[in-house]
Structures are given as C-alpha cells and as structure tokens.
Amino acid sequence: MSDDVLVMRGITKRFAGVTALHEVSLTVRRGEIHAICGENGAGKSTLMKVLSGVHPHGTYDGEILFEGEPCVFHGVRDSERRGIVIIHQELALCGQLSIAENLFLGNERARRGFIDWNRTNHEAQALLDRVGLRENPTTPVDDLGVGKQQLVEIAKALSKEVSLLILDEPTAALNDDDSQHLLDLLDGLRAEGITSVIISHKLGEVTRIADTVTVLRDGKTIETLPARGLSEERIIAGMVGRDLEHRFPPRTPDIGDEVLRIEGWTVHSPAQPDRKVVDNATLSLRRGEIVGLAGLMGAGRTELAMSVFGRSYGVGISGRVVKDGREIDTRSVRAAIRNGLAYVSEDRKRYGLNLIEGVQRNVSAAALGKLSTRGWVNENEEYTVAERFRRSMGIRTSTVSTPTGTLSGGNQQKVVLAKWMFTDPDVLILDEPTRGIDVGAKYEIYSIINELAAQGRAVLVISSELPELLGLCDRVYALSEGRITGEVSRAEATQERLMQYMTRGQSS
Amino acid sequence: MTTKTAPAPAAAPPAPSRRFSINMRQSGIYVAFALIVVLFTVLTDGALLQPQNISNIIVQNSYVLILAIGMILVIIGGHIDLSVGSTVALTGAICAVLTVQWGLPWPVAVLLTLLSGALIGAAQGYWIAYFGIPAFIVTLAGMLVFRALTLTTLGNQGIGPFPEEIRSLSNGFTGGYLGNIGLGPLGGADLVSLLAGVACVAGFGLSQWRKRAARLGYGQTVDPMPVFVLKIVGVAVVVMAVVVQLARFRNLPWVLVLLAALALGYSLMANNSVFGRHIYSIGGNLQAATLSGVKVKAVTFWVFVNMGVLAGLAGVIFAGRLNQAGPTAGTAFELDAIAAAFIGGAAVQGGVGKVVGAITGGLIMGVINNGMSLIGAPSERVMLVKGLVLLAAVAYDVWTKRRA
Numbered sequence: 042m043s044d045d046v047l048v049m050r051g052i053t054k055r056f057a058g059v060t061a062l063h064e065v066s067l068t069v070r071r072g073e074i075h076a077i078c079g080e081n082g083a084g085k086s087t088l089m090k091v092l093s094g095v096h097p098h099g100t101y102d103g104e105i106l107f108e109g110e111p112c113v114f115h116g117v118r119d120s121e122r123r124g125i126v127i128i129h130q131e132l133a134l135c136g137q138l139s140i141a142e143n144l145f146l147g148n149e150r151a152r153r154g155f156i157d158w159n160r161t162n163h164e165a166q167a168l169l170d171r172v173g174l175r176e177n178p179t180t181p182v183d184d185l186g187v188g189k190q191q192l193v194e195i196a197k198a199l200s201k202e203v204s205l206l207i208l209d210e211p212t213a214a215l216n217d218d219d220s221q222h223l224l225d226l227l228d229g230l231r232a233e234g235i236t237s238v239i240i241s242h243k244l245g246e247v248t249r250i251a252d253t254v255t256v257l258r259d260g261k262t263i264e265t266l267p268a269r270g271l272s273e274e275r276i277i278a279g280m281v282g283r284d285l286e287h288r289f290p291p292r293t294p295d296i297g298d299e300v301l302r303i304e305g306w307t308v309h310s311p312a313q314p315d316r317k318v319v320d321n322a323t324l325s326l327r328r329g330e331i332v333g334l335a336g337l338m339g340a341g342r343t344e345l346a347m348s349v350f351g352r353s354y355g356v357g358i359s360g361r362v363v364k365d366g367r368e369i370d371t372r373s374v375r376a377a378i379r380n381g382l383a384y385v386s387e388d389r390k391r392y393g394l395n396l397i398e399g400v401q402r403n404v405s406a407a408a409l410g411k412l413s414t415r416g417w418v419n420e421n422e423e424y425t426v427a428e429r430f431r432r433s434m435g436i437r438t439s440t441v442s443t444p445t446g447t448l449s450g451g452n453q454q455k456v457v458l459a460k461w462m463f464t465d466p467d468v469l470i471l472d473e474p475t476r477g478i479d480v481g482a483k484y485e486i487y488s489i490i491n492e493l494a495a496q497g498r499a500v501l502v503i504s505s506e507l508p509e510l511l512g513l514c515d516r517v518y519a520l521s522e523g524r525i526t527g528e529v530s531r532a533e534a535t536q537e538r539l540m541q542y543m544t545r546g547q548s549s
Numbered sequence: 550m551t552t553k554t555a556p557a558p559a560a561a562p563p564a565p566s567r568r569f570s571i572n573m574r575q576s577g578i579y580v581a582f583a584l585i586v587v588l589f590t591v592l593t594d595g596a597l598l599q600p601q602n603i604s605n606i607i608v609q610n611s612y613v614l615i616l617a618i619g620m621i622l623v624i625i626g627g628h629i630d631l632s633v634g635s636t637v638a639l640t641g642a643i644c645a646v647l648t649v650q651w652g653l654p655w656p657v658a659v660l661l662t663l664l665s666g667a668l669i670g671a672a673q674g675y676w677i678a679y680f681g682i683p684a685f686i687v688t689l690a691g692m693l694v695f696r697a698l699t700l701t702t703l704g705n706q707g708i709g710p711f712p713e714e715i716r717s718l719s720n721g722f723t724g725g726y727l728g729n730i731g732l733g734p735l736g737g738a739d740l741v742s743l744l745a746g747v748a749c750v751a752g753f754g755l756s757q758w759r760k761r762a763a764r765l766g767y768g769q770t771v772d773p774m775p776v777f778v779l780k781i782v783g784v785a786v787v788v789m790a791v792v793v794q795l796a797r798f799r800n801l802p803w804v805l806v807l808l809a810a811l812a813l814g815y816s817l818m819a820n821n822s823v824f825g826r827h828i829y830s831i832g833g834n835l836q837a838a839t840l841s842g843v844k845v846k847a848v849t850f851w852v853f854v855n856m857g858v859l860a861g862l863a864g865v866i867f868a869g870r871l872n873q874a875g876p877t878a879g880t881a882f883e884l885d886a887i888a889a890a891f892i893g894g895a896a897v898q899g900g901v902g903k904v905v906g907a908i909t910g911g912l913i914m915g916v917i918n919n920g921m922s923l924i925g926a927p928s929e930r931v932m933l934v935k936g937l938v939l940l941a942a943v944a945y946d947v948w949t950k951r952r953a
Contacts, residue, residue, distance in 0.1 A: 089741060155809040375842040384840065392840050395833035397900050406830055407841040409823045416823050428768075460841070 046071045046236050047092075052103035054096060055086055061087045062101070063260045069205070069253075074227060074237045076247040076268065078276055079257035080479030085240045088257070089207050093127040094120040096191035107205070124204035128194045128211065129327060136183035139167025141165035143182055144197050168196040172226055186339075188219025195226065206230065210477075212246060216337045216505070223252045223431075242479070243271040258282055281481050289512035290484060292491045296515065297328035300499045301382075301468045306360035308341070308348040308523075314356055318344045320523040322360075326468060331490060334503045335508035335539050336520035342503045343387060346470045347518070350384035351377040364467070378407060383466035385457050387473035387503070389450075393457040396446030400438055401427035403445055403456050408464045427443045430459035435485060458489055469493060485511060500548045507536045519543045577945060578894055578906055582913050589920030596923050597916070600798035603791060608720060608870070610915035611804040612637065612863035614908050616886035617893070618815050619859035621907035624890050625819070626852050627832040627899030628684035632673065632691030633886055637879030638699040640666050640864030643876035645708035650717065655714045663861045669695065670857020671850070678849035692883070700779045700876050709873030718807070719869035722800040729847045738796035745801060746792030749809070750785040757781060804866060808908075811859075828852060832899030888935070889914060892942040913938065 046454055047069040062084045069075045074176075077085050090096045092105060094114030105112040107123055114120045125293040134143050140161050150161040165178035174192045182190060191211060198206055208227075212220040224246060227237055241247050247254060251268040256279035263279050277288075308319040319341045326332050336342045347354035349362060351374030362371050369380040377384075386392035394403055404427045412423050427441040434455045438448055445456050454474065461469060471490065475483045490513065494500050504510050510517050511534050519527040519542030527542030589597045594601060616633050623630045643665050669691070675943035676687045710716075727744075730738035757780075761771050772780065788865030795801055819825040829850045830838040839845050863882070868874040895902035914935055921931045 133899065350840075351842070374840060374841075375844070378842045386840060391834075392836045395830055395837055395900065396830070397833050397896075402826070402829070405826075406838070406843075409826055412824050418821050418823060418826060421763050421769070424764075424769055425767055 044070050046108060048106040049088070049092065050104050050106070052083075052088065052091055052101055052105075054091055054101040054527055061233075061260050062091070062477075063258065064103070065260065065262050067255055068265070069236060069238060072231060072234050072236055073252040074231055074239065074250055076254045077238060077240045077253035077257060078242075078247060078254060079280055080481055083257040083280070083479070085257055086209060086258040087260075089127055089209060089238070089240065092120070093117055093125055093207065095127075121201055124202060125207070126198040126201055126203040126205070127207040128191075128198060128209065130210040132187075132190050132194055134182045134190055134193060137181060139179045139181055140169065140176060140185075140193055141178035143193060144168060144178075144200050146197075148201065164200070165196075168200055171199060172196045173222065177471065187221070188215045188222070191215065191219070191223060192226070197222075203235060206235055208237065209237045210240055210242065212241065212243055216339070218337070220246065242477070244276050247276065248273060261280060268278070277480055280479075288484065288508075290488045290491055292494070294331075294515050295495065295497075296327065296330045299325050300325045300328050300365060302361075302363040303349060304361040304363060305361075306345065306349065307358070308344055308355035309357035311354070311356050318523050319348065322520070322523070322525050324501075324518050324525060324528075326501055327497055328467075328497045329494050330516065331494050331500045331502060331514045333514035333517035334501060334520060335507060335517055335543055336503075337543055340520045340543065341523040342520055343472055344523075346384055346472055346501070346503060347386075349377070350374065350382055350470065353384075378464055378466075381465075381467035382470070383407075383461035383464055385461055385471045385472060385474060386448070387476060389453050389457050390446075393455065394445050394453060397444050399427075399440065399442035399444060400431060400436060400456055400459075401441040404430055404459045404463055407460050411463070426463060429453075430463070433546065434459055434489060450481070451478045451485065454478055454482070454486060455489070458486070462493070466498065468499045468501070470501045470503070473505065474502060475504070475506075475509065507539055510534075510539070511536065523546050555768070571621045577949070578892070578909050578913075578942070581942070582909050583917075585916055589923070591914060593920060593923045597792065597920050601792040602923070603794050604798050604802055606716060606915050606919050607805050607808070608802050609919070610911060610947075611802075611808060612867045613720070613868075613882060613885045613889060613915070614808055614911045615811065615859050615863045615866070616882060617889035617907040617911040618811055619856040620883075620886040621890045621893065621895055621902045621904055622815070622819065622828055623684070623850050623856050624887070624895045625680060625832045625899060625902045626828045627835065628852070629887065630673075630676065630684065630688045630853070631854050632669075632688040632695055633856065633863075634879040634882035634884075634888060635695035635699065636666060636669050636690035636857060636860035637864040637867055637882055638874075638876070639669070639695045639702065640861040641868030641874040641878050642699050642702040642708065642876075644715070644865050644868055645711070648708070648712055649708050650816050655712045659715070659865055662865055663858050666857040666859070666861020666864065667854050668857070669839055669860070670822065670854040673857070674850040674853030677853060678846040682855075683890075690915065699878075703874065703876050705876055707873040707875040709871075711869050711872055715865060715869040715946055716872055718803050719866040721803050723806065731799070732793065735793065735797060738793060739800045740796075742800045743794055746789055746796075749792075750788050753784060753788075756808045812904060812908055819904050824848065824851070827902055832901070834900070850865075885911070885914060888939045892939055894942075894946060896946070897943075910942070 045068050047067070049065065049067040052062050052065040053060065065088055067088065077088070079085050081338065087096070091101050096117050097115045098113045098463055107125065112123065135146065138146070144165050145161055149158050150164060162178045169176060169178060172195050174189055174196065176185065176189065182193060185193065187544070195206070212225055215223065227239070227250060230237065239251070248268060248271055254268050254271060254276060255263060255265045256263040256276060258280060302325040304323050306319055306322045307317060310316045310318045322345060334342050341534045344354050348358050352372055353374060354357055361368050363369070364380060371377040371380065371382065390396060395406065401423055405423045409418060412419055412426065424441065430436065431438065431441055436452050436455045438452060445453055448456070474490065475486050478486065490500055490502065502510065502513060515531050517529050517534050517539060518525055519539055521543050526545040529538060586597070616637070620630060620633065640662050644658055644662040647653045647661055648655060653661070672837045673687050673691050676682045677684045719862070723741060725739045725741065727740040730740050730743070732738050761777060764771050771777070784900035810915030819828070826836070830841070830843055831845055831848055835845065864879070867878055871878070890902060890907045892913055893902065893908070895907065917934055917938065918931055921934065
C-alpha cells in the first residue's frame, strides 16, 4: 500500500451551468491531518460531498482512489462502508434521543431485531471514554452543549471504524476551551493512525494542528503546502489571491457624545428563573464609536443584546436603557426599533432572513412603515430601496427578488445589515457579524461597519474572534458569567489582556 | 458558488431560461386549469362550457372559493384551519335563527352572522396566537365544538326557508336593467352583464398599464410589450367568454360579483398591504419576523378572525343556496378549502401562496366535480381523481422547487 490514503484527481463538478469544481486534485497521506482552506464558495464543501458520495458517482468528472482502489460511491452509505465518515457543520443528531442511541443510530447493537441495551450503553461508554467526553451514555443529546455534541458526532464516526474522518468547520460554533479539546482529540486520533481532513476558517487552528494545507479558490486547487512554519498571512494570500496586508479597512474614528447607556442590566434565564444570565451590566456607547463585547461562549453576550432589544430573551429583566440622556422603552421589539436600536442576530438564517423571499422583501421587513401610506406598501419604492442597497453594499444576487436562501453567507449578511440600516438606527448591535463568512466578504462587512460609525451611529460588535475585536473596535468590554469584568481602549487592548478579563470570575 | 463566477457579460445568458422556469412554476397551475377545462370540454362534447353549466360551476363552488381565500392566508401564515366546515354549519344555523325564528331584517341578520363568524375566529385565534397551541389542535377541537353547537342550535333539524334576499345572494342573478342585445348566432344577451364584463376587462388593462408605467418609471424590468399585450388580451378573452355565456343564460350570478370583489380585495391586501406582507413574513420565518418588529401574535389572531368572517359568509351563502340551515351543512368543506389552497401553490411550511392561486385551485376541483358528473362518473371515482390531483399538484411544486 502506498502512503497516500486518498487521491482525488481532476475532479470537475458542475451545477446547472456553474462550475463549482474545476480539475481539483487532492492527495491525503496516511495518518496526517490535512486542512482544506478557502473562501466560502471556493468549493471545499462540494469537494467533500463528492468524496463522501452525497454527489454520487457519475454526477462529476475525475477519479477518486481510496487505499489505491478506484471509488464508485452512489451514496453516503457506500463511502461509510469504506471507512470514510463526514461530519457536517450542522450536526446530525436527534436531540431527544440519548447519546448511546445516537451513536448507534442506523447501526444498532441488536439481537434478533431487539436492541441489546446493555451492550449499547457499554460500547457507548467505551467510545465516550475514547473521545474524552465524561457524560452518561443515557443522557439526551439536547442536554449537552454544542462542544459536547460535536464530540458525540466524532464518537459516532469512531463507532463505524473510520479510517478517514472529514470534519466540516468543526470548531465554528465552539468556544476556545471546547475547540482546544477537539483539536487535542484529533491529535490523539492521528496518533492512532486515523487520517483526518478538516475544513476550517480558523487559520490559527489550521497552522497549529494540520500537517498539510491545501488551498482552494474559485473551484480550483491553488496549492498544497506543508503546514510546518506556515503563517496565517501566507494561507490567506493563497485563499484570496492577493496579499491581504490589512485584514481591516483603515478608519479614522470620529467619536461624539454618549448616545446609549445600559445601566444595571440584569437578566434571568427563562429555563432557570433563579439564575442570572446577565448580572448588573453597565455599558455605554458614543456616537461614531465601534465598541466590542468580548466573552466566552455562555458568558451572556447574545443574552445581553437580545434582552435589551425588545426583551427578546430572558425573564425578570431589570435595569435602565438611557438614550441621549433619557430613559427609553425597549420592552417590545417595535419600541426598540422606534427608539433607534437595531440588532443583527448571530444566526442570520434562523433569526435574520426570510430565506424564501428576495432582497427586496427582506430589506423592507423591519421598516415597512417607511414604504407605505395608510397601510399600503409602495412596491416600486421598495424595489428602489432594495436596488440602492444592492449596489451600495455590493450584494451579489441576480435580481432583488431571487430568494436570499440561494445567496452566499457574506451576501446574506449584507442583506440583514441592509435591513437594519434601512430602519435608520442610532445604535446597531451586531452579533457575530462575520460568522461563517469568508475573508474577502469579511473585509466588506468591516468596511460597512466603519461606514456606519462614520455616519455617526454607535455600533456594538459581539465577536468570538479577538483579533476581529482588536482590529475593528475603539473600545472593548469583556463579559464573564454575565458580568462586565473589564473595559479596554483600543490602545491598551491585547488578546492576552482581554482573555484575562473574559476568564475572570470563573475561577473565583 | 454562483457569485464568484460573475463577469457581467457571462452572467447574462442563463437569465432568460431561469426566468422562464420560475414562470412555469408560478403559472403551472393556470396551464393545468386550462388543460383540465379543455379535457372535460372534449369529454362532455362541449356541455361543460354551456351557459347554464358555467353558471352552475360558479354557484356550486362559491362557498368553497370563499373559504379558500381565507384558508390561503391562514396557510401562508404557517397555520391550518380544520374548523371551517363546522363554522359554515354553525353560522348558517345562526343566520337561520336570526332571520327565520327571530324575524330580523336580512342585512342585520347577515351582519350579526358575520360578527359571530368573527367571534369564532377570535376564539380560536386567541388560543393559537396568544396561548401558543398549534392551530391543528385548536381548530380540530373547534371542528367538534362548533359542530356540536350547530346541533344544539338547530335541535337536530333543519331551519328554513330563508328570506328572498339571502337566497338570491346565493342563487340569484343580477337584473336585466337595460334589456338584451342580439349577439348574432349566439342569440340575445344581457347588456348590463356584458357592460360589466367590458368594464372589468378595461379596468384590468388600465391598472396593468399603469403598474407597468410605474415600474418603468422606477427603472425596473417589465414584460416586453408583445408579452404584456398578449397577457391582457388572454385575460380579456377568457373573462369576456365567460361573461358572454353567462349573459346568454340568466345574467351574472350575485355570488360571482361578490367573489370577484373578494378576490380583487384580498389579492391587493395580500400583496400590497403591510398586514398582508406581515402574514408572508411570519410564514416565511417566524423568528426573523419577530425580531423585525412584526406583531406576530396580533397578525396571527387577525388572520383567524378573518377566516371566521369568511366562513360566516360562506355559511350564509351555503344555507341560502339550500334554503335551509341543516345540521350536516359544511361537512368536509375544510378539506376542499385546504386542497384548493395547496393545489393553488401554497407551501406546507407557509410563507408562499397567492389568493388567485387558491381560487384557481378551487375552480380546478369544481371543474373536475362538475365535468365528471356530466359524464356520469360515480362519486367514488370523482373522489379518487380529486385526491390524485391534489397529490400531483403538490408533487409538481416540490419537484420544481428541487430543480430550482
């Protein structure tokens, strides 16, 4: 057997006239961790779908050799039989079922059609030990956090005697601790001889864990590089095809008076009303200022933002929201919007967009009143507004009535931003504005954020990526366990310092 | 992926074919309707399109069409209403009690009946919108409760006969105010009906023209002139053909006038009013609508109130048509209304659908009913065909969506 576990050669895949992959080649050596990097739309996921049989043999050109043998996969089951297991970004677990049931779903430990529960739970425990998840196998998956669910997925893959594990953005939804654990686990699996392919936007992780990096751009293989000594900047250069000297657009802050102050804000969890999710938080924003809100997952960042925005989260909320020196009503979303607040959710598909409608009807959704007289909408005005935003923000869509569900992540995010810009808010809260967006589109989103601040609006950016906060914000608040544990100006801010604040209180 | 491959000239060619396929998906229902009409015209040797039969199709299906208008809004909002059949029975009974037993003047009685329909809708809307019980459950309960109330109200027997005015609303025709004119080989036809038809066509053409001009003024793309003219002419031919046939028979049925007004009003409401838009946004993505400041609960509540009012209207018309409010009135009407909405292009998940589509869906079932009974098909075969048509319509919709 050769050293190459997997060889994909000249893979070309077309969708209705669009070439998603063009003559892509990929060679994965035995026992390595191979990272695939590229912007959204570069073809990473499509390539993995070709490999795992989601796109069956015959719908693409080119050949796949696994363990030296040509592969003809007609579906995911075929590839799994050969030991190729893909873990998608959206986890495929049944939340109501227990960990053990999920692990052996479709692959039950049964005797004559009846489940052997002892064997199921026993083997599940062994798998959980292997991935380092200390949970009872009978616990429902819904009771686990995203990080632990990710581990369940990996354990499930291990139960199928995997020899090539493919992970699509495994750490996108994880906090730093869980990410670290997952990467350690992959490291351990490598020692056991399991080959992994990971798709990741987090280049820091890629350079840390991978042995080899393949960069895709516009459906083509750009380069395959050994990861040792590789810098993030070098990978980005390959991904975007240009030297991205500045990941953040230049900006000269022009900061005015305080526009919004949140005072003594306390929010309780709707599930456990005696638990404080946000605890006596006070923060202020000034006109033209971009302020960051840093915190680990579970620190209460989104909860803080959503509770301020029309009490969309939480119970037992107390505290004051003061705008321009006057306390304002934010008890309903309408009141919050009327008082000049806007909230862009971290999950644009679930909370931001009507995916079956086009740009036009999405952009107008939060401010239909501005386009209507006596309850009747002027569709022509609406179209004009949508076209204006499409041009000014560079939203790439064939028409403004093309369903937004067909757009790329970056373009979807621009649509959501356009929706809120159209409400003409004084304060925008942007929750993970660049999550799941490729590097080029991130730059565009940053430019839009800068532009919003330059118009004299205050912007509060919530982000899990500290470099993003440092590159974008004039000031950063750190949140830990619902409390504001620190406030740093741009000049004094470092990742280490923020991380100290973000973890403060957790040990004490 | 499409976004990256986009130097402007290269992107241009695929556009027309895509636009065509979208058009096919939206207009598939109308093509299907035309084909079904042609099929049954051939099978019945033209009996389907005889003046009296066209009149019958409209009158016989009017109440289901009215229900379908309300139902499509409910379904666009992401809900369902199983109670409308029972509501039709109960409101019919209420109308009978008010007119026949209490002797109230008919306009007052109709108004009170519509009001009771609104209350029925409000009661269900409360549990759905503000209490958070799925509409399927609430309206399933409503289906039983309102049927029970009907039986209580009627004491298990029919009440009738209705006043002349209510009967003519369901069964009657507009008067021949200006007499007849000769149409050569077609014989005499009512002038008022013809003028009404001409006015409708002219109004439609004018409004389309103004819409087109406004869109052009805003720099939007419009249909090329030949296509635009062809569409107007097509609509005009169909409308005038129906009107001429009706004018040759007994003028326009009053329910047709009512239906036309409802179809126009509700289409405008759904497409162009803030309220209508909010229904679509709730069905399209409930959470996004909530976070955009849409009053989700209030909109849902009023959608069900509206459904109740329309069910009340259908109740009056159905009872008036039979000239009696009976305990079994409206049985399985909810299924016809729901089928009409889905045949007409509504999506199970909500957020998609058109008022005109639902009416066309209802007419497709009406034509199948009528055409098959004309050729003497037994009722079990009619049921079979209707079931298969519903399945085929939704399958077609799913299939085109998957290809898109």
